[in-house]
Amino acid sequence: MKDRHLSLNQTQRVRLEAALQELQSVAPAAVSAAAVTVADTIPVNQEDNILKGHGTSDQDGEVVATLCGVVERVNKLVYVRTLRARYKPEVGDIIVGRVIEIAPKRWRLEINFSQDAVLMLSSMNLPDGIQRRRTAVDELNMRSIFEENDVICAEVRGFQHDGSLHLQARSEKYGKLERGQLLMVAPYLVKRKKQHFHHLEKYNVDLILGCNGFIWAGEHVVVGEKPKTTGGQQGFSTEAENFTPLETRKHICRLANSVRVLSALGFTLTVELIIETMEASASSNVEINDMLGAEFYVQTAEREAKRRADLLRKKNDAR
Amino acid sequence: MVGLSEGEKHFIRGGIAQDVRTDGRRRLQFRSLSVQTGVIPQANGSARVRLGATEIIASVKAELGKPSILHPDKGKVAIFVDCSPTAEPLFEGRGSEELSAELSVSLQRCLLGGKSGAGAAIDLSSLIVVDGKVCWDLYIDGLVVSSDGNLLDALAVAIKVALSDTGIPKVNVSVSAASDEEPEVDVSDEEFLQFDTSGVPVIITLTKVGRHYIVDATSEEESQMSSAVSVSVNRHGQICGLTKRGGAGLDPSVIFDMISVAKHVSQQFISLLDSEIAAAEAEEEAQ
Numbered sequence: 001m002k003d004r005h006l007s008l009n010q011t012q013r014v015r016l017e018a019a020l021q022e023l024q025s026v027a028p029a030a031v032s033a034a035a036v037t038v039a040d041t042i043p044v045n046q047e048d049n050i051l052k053g054h055g056t057s058d059q060d061g062e063v064v065a066t067l068c069g070v071v072e073r074v075n076k077l078v079y080v081r082t083l084r085a086r087y088k089p090e091v092g093d094i095i096v097g098r099v100i101e102i103a104p105k106r107w108r109l110e111i112n113f114s115q116d117a118v119l120m121l122s123s124m125n126l127p128d129g130i131q132r133r134r135t136a137v138d139e140l141n142m143r144s145i146f147e148e149n150d151v152i153c154a155e156v157r158g159f160q161h162d163g164s165l166h167l168q169a170r171s172e173k174y175g176k177l178e179r180g181q182l183l184m185v186a187p188y189l190v191k192r193k194k195q196h197f198h199h200l201e202k203y204n205v206d207l208i209l210g211c212n213g214f215i216w217a218g219e220h221v222v223v224g225e226k227p228k229t230t231g232g233q234q235g236f237s238t239e240a241e242n243f244t245p246l247e248t249r250k251h252i253c254r255l256a257n258s259v260r261v262l263s264a265l266g267f268t269l270t271v272e273l274i275i276e277t278m279e280a281s282a283s284s285n286v287e288i289n290d291m292l293g294a295e296f297y298v299q300t301a302e303r304e305a306k307r308r309a310d311l312l313r314k315k316n317d318a319r
Numbered sequence: 320m321v322g323l324s325e326g327e328k329h330f331i332r333g334g335i336a337q338d339v340r341t342d343g344r345r346r347l348q349f350r351s352l353s354v355q356t357g358v359i360p361q362a363n364g365s366a367r368v369r370l371g372a373t374e375i376i377a378s379v380k381a382e383l384g385k386p387s388i389l390h391p392d393k394g395k396v397a398i399f400v401d402c403s404p405t406a407e408p409l410f411e412g413r414g415s416e417e418l419s420a421e422l423s424v425s426l427q428r429c430l431l432g433g434k435s436g437a438g439a440a441i442d443l444s445s446l447i448v449v450d451g452k453v454c455w456d457l458y459i460d461g462l463v464v465s466s467d468g469n470l471l472d473a474l475a476v477a478i479k480v481a482l483s484d485t486g487i488p489k490v491n492v493s494v495s496a497a498s499d500e501e502p503e504v505d506v507s508d509e510e511f512l513q514f515d516t517s518g519v520p521v522i523i524t525l526t527k528v529g530r531h532y533i534v535d536a537t538s539e540e541e542s543q544m545s546s547a548v549s550v551s552v553n554r555h556g557q558i559c560g561l562t563k564r565g566g567a568g569l570d571p572s573v574i575f576d577m578i579s580v581a582k583h584v585s586q587q588f589i590s591l592l593d594s595e596i597a598a599a600e601a602e603e604e605a606q
Contacts, residue, residue, distance in 0.1 A: 151324045177324075
């Protein structure tokens with residue numbers, strides 16, 4: 001994940017600081033209270049039997065943070081969840097990963113975890129969709145299903161007894177992702193939701209927000225469509241006709257740049273916010289590559305500050 | 320660097336063919352350029368340059384030395400490039416030696432001219448203090464801090480900015496009666512001579528992908544290239560150097576097209592760079 005540095009002029013710097021100040025002011029008090037740095041005291045209100053978890057320590061009867069992050073409580077367990085950390089898988093997470101190795105009966109995937117994830121041949125749908133036992137011929141043909149460096153969408157199945165992380169791809173919506181681009185953001189920017197697959201019909205784009213911070217923006221694929229046979233290397237003339245349509249490509253690039261801008265600002269990535277940012281750039285006639293410039297960066301921060309202030313005002317009016 | 324899937328490669332090639340690259344740029348558009356001067360106080364001149372996610376730190380050190388016997392009326396300049404292991408896992412250990420050497424040689428060809436010293440971007444005669452006896456030796460170091468493609472162009476920009484930030488101390492020479500003795504030199508601590516960088520060229524690399532070529536390729540786009548031509552162009556539109564990378568051969572007419580495109584692109588790039596240098600110097604003085 002390469003950080004992007006922007007050179008802001010004086011006016012833009014002042015505007016950005018004003019927007020960030022407003023974002024701080026509209027943030028709920030509980031959020032700022034939950035944020036801790038090393039050696040901060042975590043208030044536990046003199047409760048008994050507090051379990052001190054990861055990132056905490058006992059100091060003269062007080063609970064003190066040993067990491068920078070956010071305090072989380074689960075019943076009597078108190079722990080600090082760091083933000084700039086590797087992805088921690090949970091069962092049921094939808095993730096996007098890249099195949100790095102083919103081993104007997106399995107693929108190894110890189111999913112921004114401290115170890116590689118494993119996708120068993122028996123844990124995924126065969127390309128022909130038939131439900132049957134896997135044979136030795138299937139094992140020999142594993143490279144024709146997924147080869148090295150392929151991008152795959154899968155679901156976290158759980159940890160096996162040997163400590164390895166297993167995935168599954170049993171639904172038709174899982175599988176290989178083609179004709180698009182993969183973006184990598186910090187995992188804490190992607191919240192767990194009911195829906196991580198988004199088909200934006202208006203733009204003919206599939207957007208997949210992986211819980212591990214891998215985000216895929218690509219051309220829409222009709223589920224159940226037969227994959228084209230890649231018999232032989234395609235010539236240039238035929239390859240040109242197979243390219244993504246220009247309008248769809250522009251939409252994909254705008255969505256990708258929206259994700260880049262929002263992640264650079266540290267905003268939580270939701271499909272609504274991504275689409276809103278994308279449409280704001282389109283309606284303002286901002287060029288696709290200018291979305292990564294300083295001016296749109298500041299505009300996005302200002303727009304988000306205004307949106308959250310409006311949201312807070314509505315809540316106050318409702319009371 | 321992690322590889323790319325076949326679908327991603329196809330998407331990149333399609334983007335270049337349709338003039339909409341993965342970040343929305345057109346074929347001849349650069350990523351955002353950020354320039355910072357005076358980052359190393361111990362050096363006579365230094366600069367930090369960011370081109371997208373590629374980051375370079377360049378520094379210039381000046382020392383008094385003895386001119387070469389072959390060119391008693393000219394100073395000496397040496398250029399070194401180092402690739403930090405943090406830039407890319409491949410650069411660990413000796414992994415970056417080949418790339419560093421290749422980049423160093425390319426930059427030397429573009430900036431220092433031939434063996435005779437003619438055509439150098441830096442006026443070597445201005446580095447002489449006493450003819451045949453005392454001269455300035457310039458050591459230019461480039462460090463690749465972050466690597467995301469287009470290293471050669473970013474290095475050339477960093478060196479140009481570092482040279483514009485360079486201040487060479489003024490030297491007073493006491494006249495001695497005997498002309499064959501070593502002259503006494505007094506290096507001033509307060510007076511500095513500014514370097515003339517109007518002749519320093521920029522390097523425009525045109526990377527060929529499919530049937531088109533692009534400027535400022537990212538590392539993903541460089542992985543899809545068949546060949547790349549780096550053209551060094553100065554302010555007057557003259558070519559100071561030309562290098563080619565990549566295994567595929569090029570038709571001569573394509574090279575001529577690339578050269579004319581590089582000349583056109585370099586004019587805009589030099590104007591942008593001049594404004595960035597002026598802004599960086601203004602910001603440095605403001606601190």
